[in-house]
Amino acid sequence: MVSNKGQWIVPRAEGYSTNKKLRNKIISGIENVMFNPYVPGNAEFKPLETEFASAIGMNHAIAVQSATAGLILSLRACNVGLGDEVITVGNSDISTTAAISIVGATIVLVDILENDYTIDVEKVESAITERTKVIIPVDLYGHPSDCIALRRIADDRGLMIVEDAALAIGAKYDNHHVGYYADLTTVSLAAAKPLSSSGNAGMVFTNNYELAEKVSLFRGYGREFDDNRNPPLSYEHVVEGFNLPMDPLQAVIVRSKLPYLEEWTEKRRMIASKYCDALCNKDVKLPSFSDYANPSFSSYVILITNRDELNVEMRKRGIETGTHYVPAMHKQEVYKSHLIGRSNLPVTERIADQLLALPIHPEMSKKQIDFVLTALKELL
Missing domain, CATH: 3.40.640.10 (Type I PLP-dependent aspartate aminotransferase-like (Major domain))
Structure with a gap:
């Protein structure tokens, strides 16, 4: 791994x-x-x-x-x-x-x-x-x-x-x-x-x-x-x-x-753009944004139905992918009895089941970026 x-x-x-x-x-x-x-x-x-x-x-x-x-x-x-x-x-x-x-x-x-x-x-x-x-x-x-x-x-x-x-x-x-x-x-x-x-x-x-x-x-x-x-x-x-x-x-x-905040943020946006270009025709859902938004991409996340399988395969190749906030807060035992609105969050639940975070940080080299992109192309 x-x-x-x-x-x-x-x-x-x-x-x-x-x-x-x-x-x-x-x-x-x-x-x-x-x-x-x-x-x-x-x-x-x-x-x-x-x-x-x-x-x-x-x-x-x-x-x-x-x-x-x-x-x-x-x-x-x-x-x-x-x-x-x-x-x-x-x-x-x-x-x-x-x-x-x-x-x-x-x-x-x-x-x-x-x-x-x-x-x-x-x-x-x-x-x-x-x-x-x-x-x-x-x-x-x-x-x-x-x-x-x-x-x-x-x-x-x-x-x-x-x-x-x-x-x-x-x-x-x-x-x-x-x-x-x-x-x-x-x-x-x-x-x-x-x-x-x-x-x-x-x-x-x-x-x-x-x-x-x-x-x-x-x-x-x-x-x-x-x-x-x-x-x-x-x-x-x-x-x-x-x-x-x-x-x-x-x-x-x-x-x-x-x-270095602006410089590092621009590097993240550049990597996100490469992910978007490489995955736009694949069977995954990519994030999209309004014309007002300019994200900083602390993570680059995709939605895919076989998320767990892809996560395992990417990690086998030495690529640290991961899931976030599973289960969602309204499914946590600690909040079993004191939340309002817990029964009507279908999008939250679907995303929790399908979301996968890919590596993204300003220290990523071109070689590392290409390594991730190659793995994604082979596995998707």
Whole structure:
């Protein structure tokens, strides 16, 4: 299944080579945090947040422990709690639904679109009740949700949008980075993500100053920090918060990689284009997108009826393919008794049974790309 060295010939994600290329820059930053007595532990937060916000064209960015933490903090900032309902999808990581449960709200699932696997806007509108407070679209695989349409619905019904763009850093919709039409957006910067740390890390961003301040407040135990992120002299807590800042060493790594975001995203799009050209006449369903969307392709996924067989054969050849979110959230034992909408998700269920993710990352060589394409042509 793997090469003679015990490694995949073509891994699905690969951060090792990138880390090696940026080794000197990363180590210099880590040493500055670890061994400079005049540098506080949170010194990397402010420059990273400023540079991150600038890179994606937003006003505010808040560095957090993970994308999951970002969702929890965002929901708290939107005053979501017991008795409220939050609409989202079932084809996502458990972090999306868990964040809703953790703040005490009720999870309401709606189905997705078959072309790009994002939330079906028409289903959202019919799921809104007097208890609905937030919509969480998930930009799965780097495919941006239709947040223009969702924004219209949210404004009309007095709701807020917390965009789960965990896998979509670099993606754009209507020429804006994901998050532009949301009230708050969270992305994952964990290891193996398109813009990665070496462990867990995330970022919340927004154009709303008050929401940014709330997220920052909840992130830091509910204590008010000054403009330079220095802690207050007293231990007075304005709200009951959490201890969920980004680890400063992870902030160093993310900051070292941020300047390459656009370049790496374009490389992913190039590989996705090659997959599309090679598979367009095969018996598989490829993702398709609206004219507004410019995906970042954290994964390139296809739908095929004999998914499991193809997955086994590709992996035998040393190509790390894989499945995602099987079973879907509404089929998970942990959610057996407390989900709304679980009985009406046919597209979600079909995609869970047929979806296969192919390798895609900026470190893929031409030889590796051709190796994958040859295998697909032979097996399909």
